[in-house]
Amino acid sequence: MTTIDYDVVVAGAGPVGLFLGCELALGGARVLVVERLTEVDETIKAGAINIPSAVALYRRGLLPELEAVWEAALDRIRAFRGEDFESELAPKFSGHFAGITMTQDLFDGSDPAWAEVGPAGDTGLLVPQATLERILARRAGELGVEVRRGVALTGFDADADGVAVHIGDATVRAGWLVGCDGGRSTVRKLAGFDFPGTDPEITGYQAIVELTGAERLHEGWNTTDTGTYVHGPFPGRILSVEFDGPPADRSAPVTAEELQASLRRVSGVPEVTITKVLSATRFTDNARQATEYRRGRVLLAGDAAHVHSPFGGQGLNLGLGDAMNLGWKLAAVVRGTAPVCLLDTYTAERHPIGAWVLDWTRAQIAVMRPDRHARALRRVVTDLALTTTGTTYLVTKISGIWQRYDLPGDHPLTGASAPDLVLADASRLGGHLHHGRALLLDLADDPGLRAHAEGYGDRLEVRTLACPDRPGLRALLVRPDGFVAWAADAADAADADDKGLPEALERWLGVPAAGA
The missing domain is CATH 3.30.70.2450 (Alpha-Beta Plaits)
Structure with missing residues (x-):
C-alpha cells in the first residue's frame, strides 16, 4: 500500500474529467485523474459541441485545434453529401429537435448575443468525442495533470479532512474527490447521492x-x-x-x-x-439527475451527475459546462483563497441547466413516439418549428447561447457569458482568459476602480483597455469561467464607490491580502 498526496482526485478520464483536471491545474491544484480504460475510447458517442462548450475551449486557447477538427469533418461530410451540402446546413449547426431539422432561411440571428459570441460562434461544432478527449489529454499533460490509465477506483473513505481513494493496489490521500466516471458512476453510488428520474x-x-x-x-x-x-x-x-x-x-x-x-x-x-x-x-432515454452535486468532500460532474437520451447532443456539453464551473471554484478552495461555501454555488448554478436538459430530451421522446397521439403532436410541433419564430427559438435553445446564471446585480450582463469584446489593442476579451484567472476589465481608465483590485494578486488580472464598439460600457468583472460577475455602464461613473464591485470581488475571489 502506498500513500500519495493530491489536492483533488478525479475519477474518469473522459472529456469532462480531463477538462476538469485542466481547470484545476490552471487554478494551482495538484490533480490526479484515474481511468480504468488503458486508451481513449474510440466508440462513436457525441459528435458535436454547442456554443458554450466552443466558447469555453476558445477561452482556454484551444480554438485552432477545433477549427482543424471542423475542416476534417467537412471533408468527411462532402464525401457523403457532395460539394453543395454546406448550403443546406442547419443554422448555427444546431442539429434537430426530435428529428425535425431547421432551415437556414428561417433563422433570425438579430439577437446581439449571436454577434458577441466571437470567433467560437463561427467555428464548426462537429467535434467527435474521442477527438476532443485526445485534445484535452494533450492539454492536461502540458499543465502537469497526472493521468493514470488502466486503474479503476474501487472505493474511498471520506472524513472531515479529506478522502482516502482506493485505486488498484494503492490508496491515495486527497483533499477532494470528483466523480466524472459516467452514468453508472461508482463514485455516485458509493457516496450515496440520490439519483431520481424517469425510466427508459x-x-x-x-x-x-x-x-x-x-x-x-x-x-x-x-x-x-x-x-x-x-x-x-x-x-x-x-x-x-x-x-x-x-x-x-x-x-x-x-x-x-x-x-x-x-x-x-x-x-x-x-x-x-x-x-x-x-x-x-x-x-x-433513461433520465436521472443527482439532487445535489456535492456531499462533503465528494462532488459529481458530467454523466455521473445526470443522464438522459442523446437527442439534441446536450450530454457532453452539459458535462463540459460542469467542469468549467467547478474547476476554478474547487481550485480556489484548495488554495485557501476562497471559503468552502463557494462550492455551494456549483450545484446552485449547474443543477437548473441540467434539469432543463433532461426535460428537453424528454420532450423530444414525447414527440418521437410512433403512436397516433404523438404523431398528431409531431405534426403540430413541425408546423411551429418551421416558422421564423419557431426555428429561432429551437436554435437558441439547442445552441446553448441562452444559458446564464442567477448572480447578484442589476446590470443586464451580470450572470451572462461575457461578450467577446474587441478591445482597443485589437485583442479580444476571450484571449485574456487563457490563464484561467478572473479578469477586471477597466474600459474607462479609472484608477479608483482599479484600486479595488489591490490585494488579489494572481487571483485577478486587471486590464485597462477601451472598447470602441461598446462606448457605453465602463467596466466588467469576469469570473475565471468567463461569466460576468459585475458590470457597470459609463452612466454609473458618478457612483464613486463602484457599487457592488467590492462585494463581487470578495464573493467570487475571497478577501484581499492583509494590508491591501
Whole structure:
C-alpha cells in the first residue's frame, strides 16, 4: 500500500474529467485523474459541441485545434453529401429537435448575443468525442495533470479532512474527490447521492458500419411508423430508435445482426445489409439527475451527475459546462483563497441547466413516439418549428447561447457569458482568459476602480483597455469561467464607490491580502 498526496482526485478520464483536471491545474491544484480504460475510447458517442462548450475551449486557447477538427469533418461530410451540402446546413449547426431539422432561411440571428459570441460562434461544432478527449489529454499533460490509465477506483473513505481513494493496489490521500466516471458512476453510488428520474422506454443504436443495399435509405433524420432512423451525415453512420423498451443487456457487444435487424424494421428497407461494424453503441432515454452535486468532500460532474437520451447532443456539453464551473471554484478552495461555501454555488448554478436538459430530451421522446397521439403532436410541433419564430427559438435553445446564471446585480450582463469584446489593442476579451484567472476589465481608465483590485494578486488580472464598439460600457468583472460577475455602464461613473464591485470581488475571489 502506498500513500500519495493530491489536492483533488478525479475519477474518469473522459472529456469532462480531463477538462476538469485542466481547470484545476490552471487554478494551482495538484490533480490526479484515474481511468480504468488503458486508451481513449474510440466508440462513436457525441459528435458535436454547442456554443458554450466552443466558447469555453476558445477561452482556454484551444480554438485552432477545433477549427482543424471542423475542416476534417467537412471533408468527411462532402464525401457523403457532395460539394453543395454546406448550403443546406442547419443554422448555427444546431442539429434537430426530435428529428425535425431547421432551415437556414428561417433563422433570425438579430439577437446581439449571436454577434458577441466571437470567433467560437463561427467555428464548426462537429467535434467527435474521442477527438476532443485526445485534445484535452494533450492539454492536461502540458499543465502537469497526472493521468493514470488502466486503474479503476474501487472505493474511498471520506472524513472531515479529506478522502482516502482506493485505486488498484494503492490508496491515495486527497483533499477532494470528483466523480466524472459516467452514468453508472461508482463514485455516485458509493457516496450515496440520490439519483431520481424517469425510466427508459426506447432502445437506440448509433454506429459506423459498412453496408450494402442502402440506396433506398433516405439521408438525415427519418420518422417511420415503427420508429426513427438516421443515415449520414458521413459515410457509414447510422442511427435507429425503437420504442420497445430498454435493451435486456446494455453492456453486451453490439452485433451486425442486431443493428441490421433494427435498421430494417425502422426503415422498412429489407435489402439493407450491414457487412461490418466499425464502432457501435446502444443508448436509452433513461433520465436521472443527482439532487445535489456535492456531499462533503465528494462532488459529481458530467454523466455521473445526470443522464438522459442523446437527442439534441446536450450530454457532453452539459458535462463540459460542469467542469468549467467547478474547476476554478474547487481550485480556489484548495488554495485557501476562497471559503468552502463557494462550492455551494456549483450545484446552485449547474443543477437548473441540467434539469432543463433532461426535460428537453424528454420532450423530444414525447414527440418521437410512433403512436397516433404523438404523431398528431409531431405534426403540430413541425408546423411551429418551421416558422421564423419557431426555428429561432429551437436554435437558441439547442445552441446553448441562452444559458446564464442567477448572480447578484442589476446590470443586464451580470450572470451572462461575457461578450467577446474587441478591445482597443485589437485583442479580444476571450484571449485574456487563457490563464484561467478572473479578469477586471477597466474600459474607462479609472484608477479608483482599479484600486479595488489591490490585494488579489494572481487571483485577478486587471486590464485597462477601451472598447470602441461598446462606448457605453465602463467596466466588467469576469469570473475565471468567463461569466460576468459585475458590470457597470459609463452612466454609473458618478457612483464613486463602484457599487457592488467590492462585494463581487470578495464573493467570487475571497478577501484581499492583509494590508491591501
